[in-house]
Amino acid sequence: MKKIIGMCLLSLACGTAQAASPFEQELFKTLKQSVQEKVQGTPSGATEEELAIGQQIAGNLLGAAPLVKDDRLQKYVNLVGRWVASQSERPDLVWHFGVIESNDVNAFAAPGGYIFLTRGLYKLLRDEAELAGVLGHEIGHVIRQHHLKILQQSKLLDLGSKAVARSVSNNDKVQGLIGSGAEVVARGLDKDAEFEADRIGVVLSARAGYDAFGLPGVLQQIGHYAKDDGDVALLFKTHPHPDDRLGKLDVSMSDRFDSVKGLTLSKRFYKLK
Numbered sequence: 001m002k003k004i005i006g007m008c009l010l011s012l013a014c015g016t017a018q019a020a021s022p023f024e025q026e027l028f029k030t031l032k033q034s035v036q037e038k039v040q041g042t043p044s045g046a047t048e049e050e051l052a053i054g055q056q057i058a059g060n061l062l063g064a065a066p067l068v069k070d071d072r073l074q075k076y077v078n079l080v081g082r083w084v085a086s087q088s089e090r091p092d093l094v095w096h097f098g099v100i101e102s103n104d105v106n107a108f109a110a111p112g113g114y115i116f117l118t119r120g121l122y123k124l125l126r127d128e129a130e131l132a133g134v135l136g137h138e139i140g141h142v143i144r145q146h147h148l149k150i151l152q153q154s155k156l157l158d159l160g161s162k163a164v165a166r167s168v169s170n171n172d173k174v175q176g177l178i179g180s181g182a183e184v185v186a187r188g189l190d191k192d193a194e195f196e197a198d199r200i201g202v203v204l205s206a207r208a209g210y211d212a213f214g215l216p217g218v219l220q221q222i223g224h225y226a227k228d229d230g231d232v233a234l235l236f237k238t239h240p241h242p243d244d245r246l247g248k249l250d251v252s253m254s255d256r257f258d259s260v261k262g263l264t265l266s267k268r269f270y271k272l273k
Contacts (some may be wrong), residue, residue: 050148054112057147058096061108061116065100068119068272074098076270080128081115081135087207088200090143097135099272105222109138111148119272124221127266132205133215140200146193191240195248202253211262212253219246 067074074097081097095113099122107117115138125131141147198215206212223242239245 050145051112053148053151054110054114057110058112058114058116061110062098062100065102065118068099068101070099070272073122073270073272077117077122077131077135080131081139084132084136084204084208084210085113085139087204088139088143093142095139105225107134107138109141109147111142111145113142115139115142122272125218125269126221127211127214127264128269129205129211129214129262129264130218131214131269132208132210133201134218136201136204136208137197137215138201139204140197141189141193143200144193144196146189146197150189191244194240195245198245198249199252202249202257206257206260206262209263211264212257212260214262214264216246216249216253219249 077099078095078097082095085091085093085095090113093113096115098116100116100118102118103120104118105120105124107115107121109115115135117134117138121134122131125134201215202212205214219242223246
């Protein structure tokens, strides 16, 4: 984790980032120290069941839409994502991030720290702060276990039960518990869960030193699309309308972040070809 954070702070180790300014280095140095202290003293609390279910869902999702074949892109997104995730109460969860080959505009989270955004969504992003905000939203779903709660409420899963504990070593049985996997993460969460994840995304990205208005900027971009536009159709089905989300964020954020001078880091944002 220390190595990953250091790489992320200074250059993102991708060959695309410019050297960090003295201001960036000092800001990230302070954040790095506080996060390392938190990493050493905070357990993730991840259960064996949660990890097994997340792996299965992630595998199913990648079976439906593989990762974009761009190693530098995947490395970059993982470095940014892990830095943002390190600001959460589950920093030592083994987080995995990826961009999948789909023109749809959407992002997905699976239990255990598996997070994916589509090529279509990534191409809408204009800077690293917007990427951090999107990833922070999905991190919020994981740390609040929103998808696990769906499974529990639908009676498909009883975490901690002996049946689940016995099945985690058998992928076929886990598959039977969760269904298609990709369907689980694509299934719409309730609006309160999405609004909560938005608030978490703003807070985590701000803690990481980014402009807190990155996520609202993405929502504004998406809001310009018509609801029946093919690329955003799934997003409108699985999430509240961007205008509703922006309205909730406006109330939550108020003027609390006006004096927080976060970074957008548009120059070191990895441009997808």
